[in-house]
Structures are given as C-alpha cells and as structure tokens.
Amino acid sequence: MARRDWTEKLRVYLVTDDRPDHGEVAAIVEQALAGGVTCVQLRRKQEDGGPMLKLALRLRELASAHGALFIVNDRLDIALLSGADGVHVGQTDLPASLVKSRFPELVVGVSARSVGEAAQAEHDGADYVGVGSVYPTATKGDAVLTGLDVLAACKRAVRIPIVGIGGITVERAADVLAAGADGVAVVSAIMSAQDPKAAAAAFVGRTFMNT
Amino acid sequence: MARRDWTEKLRVYLVTDDRPDHGEVAAIVEQALAGGVTCVQLRRKQEDGGPMLKLALRLRELASAHGALFIVNDRLDIALLSGADGVHVGQTDLPASLVKSRFPELVVGVSARSVGEAAQAEHDGADYVGVGSVYPTATKGDAVLTGLDVLAACKRAVRIPIVGIGGITVERAADVLAAGADGVAVVSAIMSAQDPKAAAAAFVGRTFMNT
Numbered sequence: 001m002a003r004r005d006w007t008e009k010l011r012v013y014l015v016t017d018d019r020p021d022h023g024e025v026a027a028i029v030e031q032a033l034a035g036g037v038t039c040v041q042l043r044r045k046q047e048d049g050g051p052m053l054k055l056a057l058r059l060r061e062l063a064s065a066h067g068a069l070f071i072v073n074d075r076l077d078i079a080l081l082s083g084a085d086g087v088h089v090g091q092t093d094l095p096a097s098l099v100k101s102r103f104p105e106l107v108v109g110v111s112a113r114s115v116g117e118a119a120q121a122e123h124d125g126a127d128y129v130g131v132g133s134v135y136p137t138a139t140k141g142d143a144v145l146t147g148l149d150v151l152a153a154c155k156r157a158v159r160i161p162i163v164g165i166g167g168i169t170v171e172r173a174a175d176v177l178a179a180g181a182d183g184v185a186v187v188s189a190i191m192s193a194q195d196p197k198a199a200a201a202a203f204v205g206r207t208f209m210n211t
Numbered sequence: 212m213a214r215r216d217w218t219e220k221l222r223v224y225l226v227t228d229d230r231p232d233h234g235e236v237a238a239i240v241e242q243a244l245a246g247g248v249t250c251v252q253l254r255r256k257q258e259d260g261g262p263m264l265k266l267a268l269r270l271r272e273l274a275s276a277h278g279a280l281f282i283v284n285d286r287l288d289i290a291l292l293s294g295a296d297g298v299h300v301g302q303t304d305l306p307a308s309l310v311k312s313r314f315p316e317l318v319v320g321v322s323a324r325s326v327g328e329a330a331q332a333e334h335d336g337a338d339y340v341g342v343g344s345v346y347p348t349a350t351k352g353d354a355v356l357t358g359l360d361v362l363a364a365c366k367r368a369v370r371i372p373i374v375g376i377g378g379i380t381v382e383r384a385a386d387v388l389a390a391g392a393d394g395v396a397v398v399s400a401i402m403s404a405q406d407p408k409a410a411a412a413a414f415v416g417r418t419f420m421n422t
C-alpha cells in the first residue's frame with residue numbers, strides 16, 4: 001500500500017479491548033466502522049492463537065468492507081494469517097526492524113513513550129509511531145504519561161506519521177491533532193461507549209473538522 | 212527438510228520450561244544437546260515477543276551446532292523470524308492446516324489427547340503429533356491423562372510420527388517407545404536434572420537401545 005493510501009487512515013484509529021465475548025467485539029467494531037473509524041487494531045492480551053485468529057479474520061472482513069485499515073497488535077503470525085494490513089509492536093514485542101525487513105509489505109507501527117523511542121522506531125523502518133499515553137488512562141494503568149509536549153517533540157523529531165494514544169476523548173481529540181498527531185487512537189471512548197457508532201462519528205467529525 | 216531427515220530427530224525431544232533466566236535456559240539446553248537430545252522445542256508461556264525471539268535465536272544456533280531440530284511452540288512468527296525448523300501447536304493455538312498451507316517448509320507438530328485429535332491433526336497436514344500426557348505431570352497440572360493405551364491407539368490410527376509427552380522418565384522411556392512412540396518429549400526430567408547432560412545421555416541410551 002502506498003503511504004498516501006494509508007496515512008489518512010490513521011486519523012481515527014480504534015483499538016479493541018479484552019472483553020471475552022468475540023461477538024460483542026465484532027459488533028462494536030462494526031458499529032464503529034459504520035460511524036467512520038478509519039483503522040482497527042486488534043489487541044488481545046493473553047488470548048490463545050486459535051480464537052484470536054478467528055476474531056482477526058472477522059475484523060479483517062469488517063474493516064475491508066468499510067475501507068478501513070486493519071492492524072494486529074503484537075502477533076505478527078496472526079497478522080500474516082488473517083491478511084492484516086499491518087502489525088503494531090510495543091517496545092518489548094518483536095523488533096520492528098526485523099519485521100519490516102522480512103515482511104516489507106506490512107505497515108509496521110511501534111509504540112513510543114519518548115522522542116528517543118520514536119526516533120529509534122523511524123530508524124528501524126517503522127511506518128508510524130503510536131505516542132502515549134497522552135492522557136491518564138484506565139486501560140493501561142502502568143502506562144508512562146507523555147502529555148502533549150512529548151507528542152509535539154516527536155512530531156518535530158520524526159517524519160513518519162504519529163498517532164496519539166491514551167485517554168483521548170472527543171473533547172481532547174482536537175488538542176492532540178493540534179499538537180502534531182496525524183491521528184487519534186481510542187480504546188474505551190469507543191469500545192465502552194453506549195453508542196459506539198455515535199462515539200466514532202463524533203471523533204470523525206472532530207478530527208476532520210480540524211484538518 | 213525431507214521426512215527421513217527429521218523423523219529420527221524426534222527421538223529425544225527436549226521441551227524448555229518457563230524459568231525466567233534465559234542464560235540458564237540456554238545453558239541447560241546446551242548441556243542437553245551435548246548429552247545427545249535430537250530436538251529442542253522452545254515453549255514459553257506469557258513471555259513478550261522481543262525476549263522470546265532473542266532466546267529463540269540463541270537456541271536455534273545451539274541446536275544447529277549439534278545437528279538437532281529446533282521447534283517453537285505456538286508462536287509461528289517467532290519460528291519464522293528465528294529460522295526454526297518448525298512450529299508446534301496445541302488444540303487452541305493456530306490451526307495446523309492453515310500454518311501448513313501457508314508455510315509448507317515448516318515441520319508442524321500438533322498436541323493430541325485422543326485418537327480423534329491425532330487423526331484430525333494428520334488430516335490437517337501435521338508432520339507429527341505429540342500425544343499425552345502419557346503419565347501424570349507437574350508441568351501441566353490440568354493436562355488430560357492419556358496413558359499408554361491412547362498412545363498405542365494413535366499409533367494404529369495415524370501414519371505420521373508420534374512423540375509421547377508428559378511425565379516421561381528415563382525408566383519409562385522404553386515403555387513409551389514400545390507402545391508405539393517414535394520419540395519421547397521431556398521437560399522436567401532434563402530441564403530440572405542436577406546434570407542435564409547426563410540426564411539427556413540416559414534418555415538417548417535408553418531410547419536408541421530399544422530400537
């Protein structure tokens with residue numbers, strides 16, 4: 001995929017949560033896609049490969065139907081087997097450099113908590129970095145808080161697109177983009193919304209309004 | 212790898228444990244290889260991809276230096292990135308059929324607890340099945356106990372090689388082979404031995420003696 005094809009798709013980036021019911025996850029993702037999210041990342045901690053692959057195949061289909069990007073967190077194998085557009089790795093996951101060199105056709109994203117990590121990710125061949133937590137978050141209680149300053153500094157330091165993540169609400173989305181992010185990544189503000197479609201649409205409205 | 216090259220290498224099959232110290236794991240594996248184990252499977256539950264890949268690369272090198280097979284449990288991506296000979300999957304891991312069809316060059320092993328699961332594995336294209344637990348084991352407290360009867364029935368039901376696993380000691384190894392296994396898989400009897408090299412050599416002596 002050429003970069004111009006997918007950078008725009010980082011704009012409203014949904015990351016799934018760990019709720020056990022796959023049917024629920026798929027239903028929320030489908031509503032969020034209907035609401036306009038441009039990217040879906042499947043993130044499942046502690047799930048066996050078999051069920052996770054099944055869920056990945058389901059989300060792959062949903063994302064394709066809505067023209068959205070589909071990314072798998074951590075499990076490169078599940079990304080490959082499900083036909084995902086890419087894989088997202090943290091600092092202790094598979095190294096981006098090796099993944100990118102072996103599977104150059106995949107979009108590779110890296111989580112960064114500092115300018116140094118973002119610069120290293122770019123050096124390693126990452127296609128984008130996820131910077132955060134921008135705000136305090138319950139999803140990752142032990143996450144490093146970067147604030148908007150680090151995000152802005154990352155934007156000055158690297159040329160690859162940046163997605164802000166962590167505690168981002170509809171109200172805060174414009175600030176995150178204003179600080180230099182190309183997109184906002186969201187977990188609970190959509191996954192736990194009473195109306196995930198409306199929540200997604202609110203993010204879409206707010207983020208594209210500020211272009 | 213042609214089957215005749217590797218079936219013999221299933222004979223004394225070491226599976227790593229979860230001890231946190233990678234240096235210790237590598238040292239034990241190296242001693243076990245010096246003692247004659249013919250296959251090493253890296254099995255790590257709940258370890259991040261980055262450190263697991265590093266350990267895999269180290270064991271890949273050790274196994275190659277001793278002419279042994281190197282297999283990665285569950286994580287197909289780590290198998291691919293480390294240059295492993297194969298991947299071993301459980302009933303809730305990635306499906307053997309898909310792994311084999313996408314990566315036919317890999318040796319694919321499947322854990323089976325019954326004749327039905329062993330036959331399904333063969334049907335799915337698995338290259339071998341690991342049947343067990345043959346004996347009670349502390350390594351997997353919740354494992355189904357198959358005994359030697361199920362192993363013998365699997366041997367009659369499938370043509371692919373069978374490795375017995377679960378609670379196999381040097382004293383029991385000959386019985387497991389006599390029941391139809393092509394090899395014995397061992398965790399604690401080597402990993403926790405005072406002298407892993409001697410323990411491995413004892414298994415080698417006992418299993419090849421009974422050919």
Ligand code: NI
Pocket residue numbers: 001002003005
């Ligand atoms: Ni393109």
